[in-house]
Amino acid sequence: LCQVYLEHDVIKAQRLAKYAIRLSPNNSYAHNVEGMVFLELKNYSKAEAAFLKAVSIDPNYLDAYYNLACVKSLQGDFEMTRTYFESAIQNGFYDYEHAKTDPDLEAFRKQIQWMELVRKYFSDH
Secondary structure, three states: OHHHHHOOOHHHHHHHHHHHHHHOOOOHHHHHHHHHHHHHOOOHHHHHHHHHHHHHHOOOOHHHHHHHHHHHHHHOOHHHHHHHHHHHHHOOOOOHHHHOOOHHHOOHHHOHHHHHHHHHHOOOO
């Protein structure tokens, strides 16, 4: 439900995420959605903390790794962007078409690290 509100009412989405975390503190999905709220609010440090909490609960959570890559790209930390994006791929991320148009990764796509990952994992593109 929180993710649905994210597009229309960020404050309500934030309240729902906090409520979900209170009900289930070890719910990696709830922490990931909370991170998405903070990402939408451009509070990158809180977004990063929420995504890191999600992967600490579920070390195979590809969406949280992808979202961490987005945060790091927006912050201009391209080495960490590469690390997190590669972790997302290694945990099952395969949507190259989405990644190549995601505005959060725009700065990263201009870096050599992007091309290295594309050649390594998406050679058919």
